[in-house]
Amino acid sequence: MKTKLIFPLIAFIATSCTPKSFVLGSKVFCFDTVVSIELYEGKDEDVKNIEEILKYYDKLSDNYLPRDITNVYTINNTNETIEVSKDLYDLLKSSMEVTSKGANYFNLLAGSLSKRWKESLSQNQVLSQNEINEELDKLNDSSLSLYPNNLIKRLGEAEIDLGGIAKGYTLDVIKDYLDSKEYKHYIINGGSSSILLGEKNLGDGCFTVGMQKELPGAYFKAKNCFISTSSNSEQGVEIDGTVYSHIINPITGSAITNYDSVIVLSEDGYLGDALSTSMMMNTIEEIEQIEKDQNVKTIIVKDEKIVHKHVGIEVFR
Amino acid sequence: MDKKKLRNDIILIASLLIAAAVALTVILCTRVKTNLIAKISVQNQVVEVIDLTKKEDKHFYVDGLHGKVHVHTKDGAIAILESNCPHQDCVHMGYISESNRPIICAYNAVYIVIEGASSYDVVI
């Protein structure tokens, strides 16, 4: 009787303490956060190549420091017509296109408005209407124009900030790379707010995505898509009972968003990123329309409840 | 007593104890320690979920079957402080901060369990 029990016991222990399966990974500090690369197929070289893509676009979209290539910082410090690299040109072009693709509250020139709100909130102060109007005037008096042959011109004092779109755009570039190698199994996680999901090589291939910060205990399943998340849960500042977000409405200058968290599932990273911030200011009807027009799926959370969810997503709790 | 039967008894007891010990180590091994959330259910319906990683000090009341149950979270742990159940087993359990020991108040059908969010593939 003793021997009969030992074998199943050993099998039981063995199965519950299994080692992790094959994964190539790396972490890169870029876009002001840690981007983790997890490849379930491929070679070290692929990880290196993806790291290069991340570092390159981090440099390109950097609006704080000059780098060895013409980047956003360069553009922000001149009002002259300058020639930029094709990659930067395309990035700027996509960032301007999103406004006509449903992200009507996304404005790449709202950099200094955001910065000012951030500084004020870090001292627990709300910007006065005067200060907001100052920034809005600056914004409305500025523009970015794109000309053929990779020429661009920025007018006015407003600064370009691609923070709300650069990660997603870079993930698109990474996806093209992975597709070119015909890899299917990966997760590229851009600091939790921009994620590129491939598929698992188990079962239905879906990854379980936990919504720890937005709705603790809730999760959904997804694969082969981009997941972009905007949430006030970590960066929101509460002053006198109102929560002020790090996401600013570029039209009204307000830091109060309609929702606590917006999660967008899309086929294009740059669009998902832009929509996840922009939709924080849309009404539910507008969000439903954008979902249809742009073929994206969303989960909208407010007051620890889901106020809208695309029918194609099932949220488990 | 019959020696043969006694010997069988010892084999039986030894096997059962080994099985229990193995099960215990398996349970301790699969304990999840990171990204913990506490799920509070009443009659098997989840009524409240708390993110324990925030380490908030919060008091709140859950509507149990026979009355309100006083729940408290602090330092990433959760406990039932007051309940109108006769045995007070749930109150005696104290604070739990690990994922393998649920607090159960049978009288009020209130049930608190800690789960690890790291059981997800990715967390947004």
Add this chain to the structure above:
Amino acid sequence: MEEEKKERRISVHKIAILGVLTAAAIVIGILESYIPSIGIPGVKLGLANIMILVTLYELGILEAVFVNLLRVVVVGLVRGTIFGMGFFMSLTGAVLSLGVMILFYLLIKKFSIIGVSVIGAIFHVLGQIIIAMIYLGTAYVFYYLPIIAISAIITGIFVGITANLIIKTGVIKKQKEKYKF
């Protein structure tokens, strides 16, 4: 008249002994219900099994069933838990445990009273846990299973030894011989 008396199946003396055993089982059951349970509420040690085992080994299967069921009901009435979750846990535990003990006592004669007691103890807590799972509607109670199982095993050993000691004193045996039941 004498022959009628002899034909009567249940002797008064037997009833008296059953009464003592049942009362003892009930008292143990009531005292036991004050001991707090580890983790899953309502899971009890099963010390009353001492009397159930003695009844089974000395007086028979039907008698043991009778004492067992009566014990569960009376303890439930006295403690006020009757028809609550705790009552059904006790009932299921008692039925399952006695059922398995009868099986081993009658058919699988490979274990001594201690072994049978341990098996009975395991199934006793198992029955209680199954009802707890149905009432609480979850499988998480499994986490407490190993601790409860170990305590059940230890209790079972203790119960078995005690029951054996009671049988060895020969008190009931003397009564059986004297009054021929």
